[in-house]
Amino acid sequence: MSMHPATRAAGRPAAAGAAALTAVLTLADPASAHAEVEADIPRALARNLTLPFVSEAESDSAGFQRVRVVLPDGIAPGDVTLADAPRGWKRKATSDGYTVVGPALNTGTDAEHKVRIRRLPDARQLVFKTVETYADGEISRWIELPTGGAAPEQLAPVLEVQGATEAAATSAGPDRQKAAGRSGGVSAGLVAVPLLLGAGAWWIRARASSGSG
Structure with a gap:
């Protein structure tokens, strides 16, 4: 019994796909150790x-x-x-x-x-x-x-x-910890300077008021 032309046409892409897959698998197989x-x-x-x-x-x-x-x-x-x-x-x-x-x-x-x-x-x-x-x-x-x-x-x-x-980065070692300490010290110093200046200005005003009294 002969195959219908449409059936033969549909079978050709399937066969071609199978052949291509076989070729890919063959090439993917490593030829040497590593x-x-x-x-x-x-x-x-x-x-x-x-x-x-x-x-x-x-x-x-x-x-x-x-x-x-x-x-x-x-x-x-x-x-x-x-x-x-x-x-x-x-x-x-x-x-x-x-x-x-x-x-x-x-x-x-x-x-x-x-x-x-x-x-x-x-x-x-x-x-x-x-x-x-x-x-x-x-x-x-x-x-x-x-x-x-x-x-x-x-x-x-x-x-x-x-x-x-994040945990590994924060415990990366003494060098990073020292750097973080230096950064924290600088930040604290920057905050402390205005406070000291304010306290000094208050003390000067208080002395001036005491002297005029």
Whole structure:
């Protein structure tokens, strides 16, 4: 039985749409591994925030043995403690970040670790350049920065940070507290000056009236 022409015409857009969807899904599938960082609602100035890092395995012959992370401005190596890592892996501080290293993982196993940050800086975007080393010496460098053009092939892990809460901003540290104290002192001084001037004028008038009496 032959298909009605209208039925065939209606079927062509549906088939084309299915083919297009298949192509999109195919292109969306990542062709290579990557490194990433994430957090639950990361806010500027947040304290004791845990950041999970994931390095996806891409070697067919060896497993991860070392992951080195360069910290962004505003986070010092001493502000970082290791919260979780593969069994036997330890954290070692470096001049610009830290390294987690230990027994080689099984081939094809992702390297996952978590660090606790004492306090996030007041920034909207934090870049954590990451260098991964496999047991056979192969190195993957995820250190390229995002730009306005095409995405780089080896993009460094980027954490998007939300604005600080009011509580975090008011307890941002001694420097901000001192600045707030200085501002309050200036305001109090500005209020006190007219009061002192008024008191002085009253005292002069009172003396004048006493003398004339």
